Amino acid sequence: MFGQFGWHALTLLLIAARWTVLLSALAFALGGLAGFAVALLRTAPSPVSRTLTAAYIEIVQGTPVLILLFVAYFGVALIGIDVPPLLAASIALTIFSSAYLGEIWRGAIDSIAQSQWEASESLGMTRWQQLRHIILPQAFRISLPPTVGFLVQLIKNTSVTSLISLVELTREGQLIANATFRPLPAFVAVALIYFVLCFPLSRFSQSLESRLHVGRQS
């Protein structure tokens, strides 16, 4: 099928890259939802909720993504449920994202001055009103650059799912390398596609950072 690395191979890589994008988007969206909950619980007044979410974040951040993936894939299979690779990959990356995004957003919430809480509290706001109108809008701005930065990490981390034979970008690169016996062009092409996906996001994150920095005074 492949005599050499050419347009056909490149097309296959781009098709596979759709899975990389889909998986990143899915993990970012679901992990974002879960991460938002983690951030809120991590900053809640209840010490139990703080401790539990702190432990969750520590455990997930202290585990390689690959291991999360194997646990999701082989672990769930052990109970007798046959997990499709895409589902296992989504679960693992969602958990991974929820811990990192939760921690990023926890930091953003904590960086808002205590005096903002006191001022809004003194006006009779409920905790939820304080979060919704005063704290989160400010925390959101602060968290944007690291959040986009994390998305770049996430896109690259989807490459581990190649190990449970999900044919995303990296896995397709391996397959083409094997078929053409020319691994270098295949993996250079793979690297370039990752770069094209990530570079605009990195630039976006940097421009956000400088723009927000200019906007903030004293």
Added chain:
Amino acid sequence: MSVVRAESVSKRFGELTVLSDVSFDVPKGRVTVIIGRSGSGKSTMLRCINGLEEINGGNLEVLGHSLPLPPKALRALRVEVGMVFQSYNLFPHMTTEENVMIAPRIVKGAGRAEARQVAHRVLDQVGLGDKRDAMPEQLSGGQQQRVAIARSLAMQPQLMLFDEVTSALDPELTGEVLRVIGALAREGMTMVLVTHEMGFAKNVATEVLFMHNGRIWESGPPDTLFSSPRTPELQQFLNAGELRE
């Protein structure tokens, strides 16, 4: 009728006693000024009045409600009690007008038009009718503090608390803020102020409380308190103030 009635109030932070046996009365329409050194407990006393700090002993009654209160009742009380802070604490992501409108909107459930009308009235009152669309960072410290006062006034409080609201301002800007507070006092707003501005305290106070080591060391009307202090601590405090000026 007393707006604030404190009877033997005490407050500890861990081992540290910051208030002990504090008793005073703030009648409706009167201005009570608390003076004293840093760390004498005056700000803590003020923060207890709107429940930012919980008292550990004694009785503290605000607008007929005995503190501490459960969360919902405390929020209802805070609607009636405005507080202005040393560091203004405006919401930096909102315009001046939005800063003033937000609490009437979401806490009192006022409609947008109604809240805007109130916002315009109170911003005019503090002399900032032309700064409605400005962001806090575009305003001077004095202007920010006046917005903060307007933000509290928009809730139509029965009692206003001022916590060293001019301490972060240079003398020129201090004047514009004090004029706003003075006007409020003349209109009959009940107020408790913590301040280092002795001249202002003399003019505006109906009663002055001198706090020392967490206690009310000496109290009385400003004329007698400032001209003939009875305790050496107050004498020393007032002399130190004169030397500084």
